[in-house]
Amino acid sequence: QKEVEQNSGPLSVPEGAIASLNCTYSDRVSQSFFWYRQYSGKSPELIMSIYSNGDKEDGRFTAQLNKASQYVSLLIRDSQPSDSATYLCASRDYSSASKIIFGSGTRLSIRP
Amino acid sequence: EAGVAQSPRYKIIEKRQSVAFWCNPISGHATLYWYQQILGQGPKLLIQFQNNGVVDDSQLPKDRFSAERLKGVDSTLKIQPAKLEDSAVYLCASSRDRVQETQYFGPGTRLLVL
Numbered sequence: 096q097k098e099v100e101q102n103s104g105p106l107s108v109p110e111g112a113i114a115s116l117n118c119t120y121s122d123r124v125s126q127s128f129f130w131y132r133q134y135s136g137k138s139p140e141l142i143m144s145i146y147s148n149g150d151k152e153d154g155r156f157t158a159q160l161n162k163a164s165q166y167v168s169l170l171i172r173d174s175q176p177s178d179s180a181t182y183l184c185a186s187r188d189y190s191s192a193s194k195i196i197f198g199s200g201t202r203l204s205i206r207p
Numbered sequence: 208e209a210g211v212a213q214s215p216r217y218k219i220i221e222k223r224q225s226v227a228f229w230c231n232p233i234s235g236h237a238t239l240y241w242y243q244q245i246l247g248q249g250p251k252l253l254i255q256f257q258n259n260g261v262v263d264d265s266q267l268p269k270d271r272f273s274a275e276r277l278k279g280v281d282s283t284l285k286i287q288p289a290k291l292e293d294s295a296v297y298l299c300a301s302s303r304d305r306v307q308e309t310q311y312f313g314p315g316t317r318l319l320v321l
Binding site for chain 2: 099103137138139140141183185191192193194195196197198199200
């Protein structure tokens with residue numbers, strides 16, 4: 096199993112709906128998780144981080160962490176066309192906390 | 208505050224040639240990272256510097272890749288000789304310190320090896 100795994104998509108969601116992005120992880124990563132957004136041809140930007148079990152909300156974004164099942168998710172409410180991008184799930188390496196390991200990303204498309 | 212600067216933005220070379228990329232991190236950021244992002248994949252860490260010292264270079268193909276950050280500020284990543292599979296975007300990122308979570312990425316250098 097890879098350290099951080101994501102479905103590559105594409106995930107197509109109608110405008111205004113909730114987009115749900117999922118990520119599973121192995122025991123080789125720590126309990127710090129990040130969601131990055133990457134527009135086509137651009138560099139990644141951090142949009143959410145989560146460290147504790149449960150939900151963390153920031154505007155239209157909610158990150159969810161379930162340590163027992165080893166998955167982390169990102170919900171985007173009221174999806175907008177500007178949310179169309181690749182979303183990268185990431186975590187810190189268990190043996191080297193300053194090293195971030197990225198998943199391969201899920202491509203999200205919001206259709207008007 | 209100026210962001211992470213990288214140059215060149217695009218580079219096309221033939222296999223077996225050499226190439227160098229430059230990165231200037233955000234002022235005051237002690238930690239600098241070089242990532243390789245192949246199309247359809249997430250970024251993969253190649254090397255991490257803390258000031259001018261190497262923290263992690265476990266995934267750097269040292270037979271052909273080298274990097275330096277001599278004065279603890281800007282950094283250069285070199286590939287010599289390049290292979291076809293080196294075609295990727297090379298991203299530089301910086302953070303204030305090793306444990307600060309936010310890494311700020313530069314625009315990247317898109318490399319095509321023919």
